Amino acid sequence: MREFEGMNTPALEKFLRDNGVDLQGDLRVELISGGRSNLTFKAFDDVSAWVVRRPPTSGLTPSAHDMAREWAVTSALGGTDVPVARAVAFDPEGLVLGAPTTVVEYVGGTVIRTQDDLLALSDSDIEANTSELVQVLARLHAVDYDAVGLSGFGRPEGFVRRQVATWARQWGSVQTRDLPDVERLRDALDAAVPASSESSIVHGDFRVDNTILADGDPGTVAAVVDWEMSTLGDPLTDVALMCVYRQPIFDVVLGVNAAWTSDRYPSADSIAERYARESGRDLPNWDFYLALANFKLAVIGEGITHRAIAGASSGPGAELAAEATQEFIAAGLDAIGTRSRRFASTSYETAGGAPSYDR
The missing domain is CATH 3.30.200.20 (Phosphorylase Kinase; domain 1)
Structure with missing residues (x-):
């Protein structure tokens, strides 16, 4: 064997x-x-x-x-x-x-990883899957972490500022070349950290391929997996990361044509709106959270290539993952510098008083 x-x-x-x-x-x-x-x-x-x-x-x-x-x-x-x-x-x-x-x-079921995996799903299947993913994330963020014994699981106070520092520090550990725009984005994020934020259990890596779906039912998540980046922190970091994962350049990081980057799924803005509606949360400082998510993915892509160079390749294309870094950094700078003007007139609102974007 x-x-x-x-x-x-x-x-x-x-x-x-x-x-x-x-x-x-x-x-x-x-x-x-x-x-x-x-x-x-x-x-x-x-x-x-x-x-x-x-x-x-x-x-x-x-x-x-x-x-x-x-x-x-x-x-x-x-x-x-x-x-x-x-x-x-x-x-x-x-x-x-x-x-x-x-x-x-072991939880049996279906994992949707690649765009080829989506061929077996109808448009209504994908709609049901999107709805379920958003609902599961909202349910996670609604868990009373004190009641389930996780009060010491993390330090929600100051979480977002520490995230900026953590990913900047990890960049120093994994960078394979000098990229001045990384420092620019870090400084912009540090200057824009929200004064206050909510706290919940956060998954830290939530998207479709980190779930197991019930066999024959893409509208039911049988298990959420890959929890090693979970903590207590700001739930909007989960939502923003879920949205930023939708960018096609993420394929380079994963080394496959990822299911979650497919244009068959709703847009990132649509997913954010669904989450706001499902969770009852506003999405204040949304541009900051998008920029932070892009920063995180830039460092993750660089880290995959760093490990490949160190002899711990995680599969075909790992040495190329860092090619996505500059695009994520550029997207982060764009989000924190110009998105507020671009989206100033498109806040999400409903007559029923549902949550809205505060850009």
Whole structure:
């Protein structure tokens, strides 16, 4: 049986048994394809299956592969109306696979990753999927994090300003060349941080391919996955990132023609409006949040190429992901510098008093 880099099947089998998992037959492991971040495996016996996740083997981006974070939030959300896989076991010290590792129950279903995956969906399927994604995100942001035991999960006060500093610091860790516009965007963001913001659980990486859809029902999310960037913070950072992911240049970061960049999905503005309506939230300082999301994706793209150069490529095209960095930085500068004028007359409002954009 093939052993994958970053995996030790005998050690994992012992770990599962030690944590009360009654294995039926030998444990087998497969590498789950897709994703540019943590290594994800499917482990299974003759009856059951689990998902095992751990950080890459080298070229890590600081704080971007936090398995303890993923474990804490998925464990806490198990009793809420946010769909997550059942938490099974956690190795915080990395004694089993050489890095912190989470194990959750395998959730069967469909993952929509590429535009080819969308060929099986009708326009009404995509509409139902969009509606469900927005509703799930709104439900996540409505969870009382104190009530589910996550009051210490993050520091919501000052979250947005720390985000600017965090991604600027991570740029310093992963940059592969000098790009003066990165500093320009960082300074513009730092000067425009909102004076106040709401707080909620945030996923930090929410889009269609980080969900598992019920088989035959794209309008039902069976589980939200990839929680390693979750925390307590400003819910609008989740919404803006979900919208900015819609840009076609994101294909370069993922190395595929991503489903979420397809023009069959509604526009970013439409998605933001749907979220505002569903959540009952206004979207104040929206240009700032769009610029911050672009900044984050610029650093993520650079980090993927940085890891590839370090010998930890996450798949074909990883060395090219940084080609998207300059476009994301330009989009961020455009958002924070000119979008407020461009959209000044197009605030979202309804006669029923639904939320509106404050640009």
